Amino acid sequence: MxxxxxxxxxxxxxxxxxxxxxxxxxxxxPDYRGPNGLWRRDPEAEKLVTYEFSMADPEIRRRAWRMRREGPALRARxxxxxxxxxxxxxxxxxxxxxxxxxxxxxxxxxxxxxxxxxxxGSARSVRCTRCKARSGMEEALERVAAGDPDPACEACGGILKSATVMFGEGxxxxxxxxxxxxxxxxxxxxxxxxxxxxxxxxxxxxxxxxxxxxxxxxxxxxxxxxxxxxxxxxxxxxxxxxxxxxxxxxx
The missing domain is CATH 3.40.50.1220 (TPP-binding domain)
Structure with a gap:
């Protein structure tokens, strides 16, 4: 039926x-594409969640970690x-x-x-782009707060990313x-x-x-x-x- x-x-x-x-x-x-959406207010912000830019540019990764730490998502109810x-x-x-x-x-x-x-995916965890190990986002943000602006995977040293699907990923x-x-x-x-x-x-x-x-x-x-x-x-x-x-x- x-x-x-x-x-x-x-x-x-x-x-x-x-x-x-x-x-x-x-x-x-905030939403992304609405009248007051993030992409309309700050088109550059889209780079922070684009895989190619993130993997190639440490400064973009550092900005992305600051955005996660300062943003409302993890504090939202x-x-x-x-x-x-x-x-x-x-x-x-x-x-x-x-x-x-x-x-x-x-x-x-x-x-x-x-x-x-x-x-x-989920913004509440992180994933290593090399060994695929997953861990908590809060743990990664604690490392950022302690002075590591672009924390690497503790298992293999690879680049960490939010466990979300970035632009450019399937x-x-x-x-x-x-x-x-x-x-x-x-x-x-x-x-x-x-x-x-x-x-x-x-x-x-x-x-x-x-x-x-x-x-x-x-x-x-x-x-x-x-x-x-x-x-x-x-x-x-x-x-x-x-x-x-x-x-x-x-x-």
Missing amino acids: SGGEAMSGARRPLVVVMSGAGISTDSGI PNVAHEAVVRLERSGTPVRVITQNVDGLHQLAGMPERKVLELH LDPAVLGEAVAVTKACDIFIAVGTSLQVHPAAALAGLAADHGARLVIVNAEPTPYDDRAQELLREPIGTSLPKLLERIAAG
């Missing part, structure tokens, strides 16, 4: 929430939108989160780790594959706080619609997939998303 076909019995719909930067702005984390997703999951509705964010706020709000697919195929599978299987696909312009993540909205899911887009600005959506919500995410998820939980 495809996602949009009539459901029988008491089976609850499988809901996929795909979140972008807009869901975290109320937590104090979940907001009412993250909490609403958790309430839906705890209501007994099957929920999977596919997120383009790297802030870990869905998990901090209470979503089980196994139900959150981080397409672009997505983890296992994570993307699981995201595609749940998208094809879902009954309701909610794209929230995302411009739906960054591929391949953006294409999941169309894939869900192609497989019969009800597509709902919650975003302040128009997206390329608005014509495929059965419901468009332009109101602030902090009020519109909780109301939408309450409706879904109530059946």
